[in-house]
Amino acid sequence: MEQVKGNLMLLLTALIWGSAFVAQSVGMDYVGPFTFNAARNLLATGVLVPVVLAFGGKHRGNLWQRLKPDGGTVKGGLCCGLIMGIASNLQQVGLSMTTAGKAGFVTALYIILVPILGRFLGRTVRKILLLCVPMSLVGFYLLCVKGDFTVSFGDFLVFCCAVFFALHILFVDHFLRKGASGVRVAWIQFAMTCLLSALGALVWERVPAGGLGSALWGARWPLLYTSVLSSGVAYTLQILGQKYTEPTTATLIMSLESVFAMLSGWLFLGEVMDFREIVGCVLVFVAVLLAQL
Template sequence: MGNQIKGNVMLLLTAMIWGGGFVAQSAGMAYIGPFTFCATRYLLAMLALVPVIFMFSVQARQVSADGLWNRFAPDWVTMRGGLYCGLILGVADVLQQVGICYTTAGKAGFITALYIIMVPLMGRVIGQRIPKILVFCVLLAIVGFYFLCVQETFTIAYGDFLILCCAVFFSLHILVIDHFMKKKADGLKLSWMQFAVAFVVVGLLTVSFEEPRVESLWSARYPLLFAGVISSGLAYTLQIVGQKYTTPTLATLLMSLEAVFAVLAGWLILGEVMSQRELWGCTLVFIAVLLAQLPLPALKR
């Protein structure tokens, strides 16, 4: 029981960090462009994960006597997984980062949380069974998304649409990770590889469309450090360790609370205030997310 409580606390901290990450992403836009922010975030995450790999990676411990490089180098399955995950993650993060420029951190957190419903829907496309209650969750989330994002003129704001697209790519990201983890990829090394691939892809966009300056990067140092080291490096480690002590359903449920923490952080730190209509939308989306994760066998038959 002690280990389960420890795991739950770790996953709850992960959700809190990821929720606060939306604030860091929003604050960073005051100093640098979205491509520069993402590329720098990936670089910091890569550096932060190096010691984590040597301490926690299963593969690194298995070849502890073969030198530092052999302990760090990924196998072929992990390398392939990192390539695919990095490409998808790069697209998802860029869409999210650009979208945050046009919407609030709180709304971005709740719209991104829709990936938890999209994952089983995409799984159904590739032949996986879909619980009947998920149909209700999807309808509830659509209603919530309407109240949250659709304006009275029946148009969706540009930033909200980009965040919704980002949720689709995050859903793909989860399915690809699941595919390669079943093939025995090393989770920590796969994470480092995906950050490296995403850094290259977004780095090319940065040098093509933006002109990063040292002064601007220094001004954005706190949001960058939070997003790169804490939100990526530390939170990922907490997720890996925490999931060892709890069930996948409970783990996903706890991590989905990042949407709530995103709204709270946006309110406390950035002073963002949602209208009553938007709060109703957040409530419906969050209920849909919770129902999609709760083990309700009586409703799923």
């Protein structure tokens, strides 16, 4: 029963992340990628406060005493936040330099990077997953790659993003096994990601012509969607769901993000899937189902 609960949490995570691609694209019409990430994670940090109070254990006292994490949770949140901050900003910048199809395929490489990196940590991989991983990879290729595959600088950034997302999954699993508080890890990692993104904005981005406040107000709806759902809800569901699901299976379920992104494009933007893309969707879904055997 707990495994089913974890799988459902991760499936909902993938659905939210996939549908958030539209909001992320619209948001960058108003502000740069670092500014967008800084704002969304700042809002997400605030969104998680009631979540921590509700699900963060039976702490008593004033507000800070109820929010205060233990040392292991602080370490986990800072480490996961550093990795997630690098990954999310690499993805956001890379998406502005490459096509969505290539970015989807390259990002999907974290599916095979998780078990590969896990082997270096002494973890074993179930035999069925040795079939599921390449099957899902072929599915993503059919679903996402359009035209000739060439490696641009944007593709390279997204590949680096995939590496850091794989590390993030493994680090979350590691700290949860050590007894860290899941919702507090999420809360700290958003604050850390906000800080890294703000530093990136100060270094590499200029203030919009109409002023930062006006630009952020123009991006208010994408920011609210990505901060409340994509960041606040989905990343928390990921951390809580991984308590009941081993890392490679969790990765396969969350990789459905690209499938849901394609479906969201069809639903909200009128995009139509061709036969090749439908075959890709089927392969990914079959791979995820087999992974549960």
